[in-house]
Every structure is written in structure tokens, then in C-alpha cells.
Amino acid sequence: MAKPGRPPMEKPNLSKWVDSFIEMLLTERNAALNTRQAYWRDLADFSLFLKEQTSNEIELATTEDIQAYVKELGKRIHVKGDKSGKIASRTVARRLSALRQFYRFVVSENIRSNDPTSTIESPKQKRTLPKTISEKDVNHLIKVAAEGKKSSASRMVCLMEMLYGTGLRVSELVGLPMSSIGENQQYITVAGKGGHERMVPMTGSAQKALKGYLETRDDFIGEETSSPLAKWVFPSRTSDSGHLTRQRFAQLLKDLSDRSGFEAGIVSPHVLRHAFATHLLQNGADLRAVQKMLGHADITTTQIYTHVLSSEKKDTVEEKHPLSKKKVS
Numbered sequence: 001m002a003k004p005g006r007p008p009m010e011k012p013n014l015s016k017w018v019d020s021f022i023e024m025l026l027t028e029r030n031a032a033l034n035t036r037q038a039y040w041r042d043l044a045d046f047s048l049f050l051k052e053q054t055s056n057e058i059e060l061a062t063t064e065d066i067q068a069y070v071k072e073l074g075k076r077i078h079v080k081g082d083k084s085g086k087i088a089s090r091t092v093a094r095r096l097s098a099l100r101q102f103y104r105f106v107v108s109e110n111i112r113s114n115d116p117t118s119t120i121e122s123p124k125q126k127r128t129l130p131k132t133i134s135e136k137d138v139n140h141l142i143k144v145a146a147e148g149k150k151s152s153a154s155r156m157v158c159l160m161e162m163l164y165g166t167g168l169r170v171s172e173l174v175g176l177p178m179s180s181i182g183e184n185q186q187y188i189t190v191a192g193k194g195g196h197e198r199m200v201p202m203t204g205s206a207q208k209a210l211k212g213y214l215e216t217r218d219d220f221i222g223e224e225t226s227s228p229l230a231k232w233v234f235p236s237r238t239s240d241s242g243h244l245t246r247q248r249f250a251q252l253l254k255d256l257s258d259r260s261g262f263e264a265g266i267v268s269p270h271v272l273r274h275a276f277a278t279h280l281l282q283n284g285a286d287l288r289a290v291q292k293m294l295g296h297a298d299i300t301t302t303q304i305y306t307h308v309l310s311s312e313k314k315d316t317v318e319e320k321h322p323l324s325k326k327k328v329s
Helices: 016-027 033-053 063-075 089-108 135-145 150-166 170-174 204-214 246-259 269-282 287-294 304-320
Strands: 187-191 197-201
Touching: 016 033, 016 089, 033 063, 033 089, 063 089, 135 150, 135 246, 135 269, 150 170, 150 204, 150 246, 150 269, 170 246, 170 269, 197 287, 246 269, 269 287
Parallel strands: none
Antiparallel strands: 187 197
């Protein structure tokens, strides 16, 4: 199924080795469903291109075939703000990465003796710093979230406090089972990427918001106390999964952002996760502690937030320092 805003992809009849590769991602790497779907889409896109150009299956592609594909993707790169349906530059790098991993797998299975991606250089990427918002902005959002119908308002405040107070990924937040809530609601146990479990402490305000929300939670379950919906912290009667979906939460957050007076695109679930990490580091938190709470496997992923801080300090100096206002003669 295509994501919202993405044109549906033709369902191609892919090589059996693509299926074997996707199966390997699950059995050997325990890759999440979203990850496996992303690899499948990238390999399907190249497979379609290759069949149009050469009629060959993907495992038979040459280095020249892949270079031609990368060149074609380069023609489709869009600039920020362009809504023409073209792809972003980072997508080129991601698709090439998917091809690299696929061909390493094919070589390891003795399907071919050489890796056609081995001599292809990845496109250079500019460092993209995570977008974030200030503590004042977060507090304003939570204040506006508290307005309205009691049950809906208490749920939105709880979602905001927990997302900002724990740094969970949005999929982790909406999919929390009741069994994840620890003793006295002081922490939650989260099954993150790759099935890795981590324990995340909750702030006092997040604990308070959760307690208030649980008092109204039955409004989202209905009259059946034994309903399967009762399994989830954030149940939803309109969702196939039984819990609030990422898409629905993103829509609720967009509505909250609009009511709070923010420009479109400023606030998103991931921006609140970035705010959690950035504000912790601003207040002296240890980088490794933040890494564990975010569920990053590699600390270099967490270190990007130190660059956010450096960028903010640079902007402050350039804006406030008297020498920066003097013209160079």
C-alpha cells in the first residue's frame, strides 16, 4: 500500500532473490516491517527500471546498469519545497544503499561472483540537522492541547507529555501496551527497532498526564470491559490494529499545531523527539544516557544533536555579538 501523498507503485513480479533477501532481513536481522517494506520498494523501483532498459532480472544487473539508474534518479531530484512529485536527494543515497546490501547478499549466496555496486560512489550528502522547537513552544502546545473535550484533551496532553518527556519514536508511543507501564507509572518498557527492549523513565509531568488520561481512557474503549482494545494504552475503535495509528496522531498533532498558531510543517512527532534530545543535552545530560533513552544503536546517531547545539550557539553569537554587526571595510 502506498503511503499518503505517494503515487501507488505498480506491483511488479520481482525476482525470487528479492524475496529471499527480504526474508533474510527478518530472520537474520529481525528487521521491522517498515524497514522490510522500504527495502522492497527500493528494489522494486530498480527492477522496473532494469526491465524497461534491458529485460534482465535484478540479480543480473551490471555496474553500468546501476550507474544509469543512479543517473536517472539524479534527474528526478527536487529542491526543498518542490511538490512536483520528484524524489529527494537523500532518496538516491538510500536506494543505492539498498542495492549495495542486496548484491552483498546475492554474492554471499553464490548467485553471482561479483558485486556490481563495489565501484560506485555514493552521492555526497549535506549534513541535515534535526528540526526542533523551543521549550516555550512545547509548553504552549501542551497548554492548547488541554483545551476542549475532557477525554480528547486528556489523551492529547498525555501523548504530548509522553512523547516530549520520553523521546519515544511515534510508532513506539502509539503502540504501547498497558503491560509496558512500570510500577507507579515512573517508567515504561519499550520494544524498539529490531525488538531491542529498553526502559525509559518518565518525567513527573508525563506521569501526571498519564494518570489523568487513564481516568478517561474507557471513553476510547466503549462499554465492553473485556474488549481487545483494553490491551493498548491508546486504544482506537476505528483502527485495524486496535490502537491509535501514527497517521491519526500526526493528524491530531497537525490540528493542534494549527490551533496553537504555528506555521505549517513546524511541528511533527519527530520534531518533538528531536526537542526531547536537544533540550536534555542543553541542560547537561550525558550523551550516552540520551542515546539509551532514544534507543539509538550507535552513539554517532545521537551525536547529531550536539551539532544542533553548536549551530544554535553560532546563530546566537552572530545575532548578539557586537562585532558581528560591524561591516568589514
